[in-house]
Amino acid sequence: MTVRSSPRNRLFLIELIISIFFFIVSCAVTVQLFAKSYGISQDAANCNNALLYTQNIAEIFLGNDGSFDAVKAAYSDMECADDKSQLLLLFDKNWDCTSNRENAFFAVYAESYNDDKFSYVDIYTYEYSKLYTDDCIHKQTIKKYRRSI
Secondary structure, X not given: OOOOOOHHHHHHHHHHHXXXXXXXXXXXXXXXXXXXXXXXXXXXXXXXXHHHHHHHHHHHHHHOOOOHHHHHHHOOOOEXXXXXXXXXXXXXXXXXXXXXXXXXXXXXXXXXXXXOOEEEEEEEEEEHHHOOOXXXXXXXXXXXXXXXX
């Protein structure tokens, strides 16, 4: 006795293969979208943290009448340059403060300068590997009028 497959069975098998192929393609596109959205989310979180640290330094600077010494006192356990006009804060991947350059992933660099009437502070946030380049995450310049005493 011979068993013959009916055309209906063949059509069902082709429909099943096409459906499986459609779901595989849909899953691949969905996984790519989730990966891209995760990357965008991480970039947004890094930009937000960079903005928060620059705003924090700016508020300390402005709240103390343009004194960069107050900023340095607030971050006294961090690295400072000898001329007392620069500050470097190092952070790991999770934006936790670190003093170890090997663990540093982000850096906030602040530099102050004065003229006759104003005090200035430039605040830059970088990925540590791109420190002191033009490729910063966030930059903010603060200008404070100095009162004559």
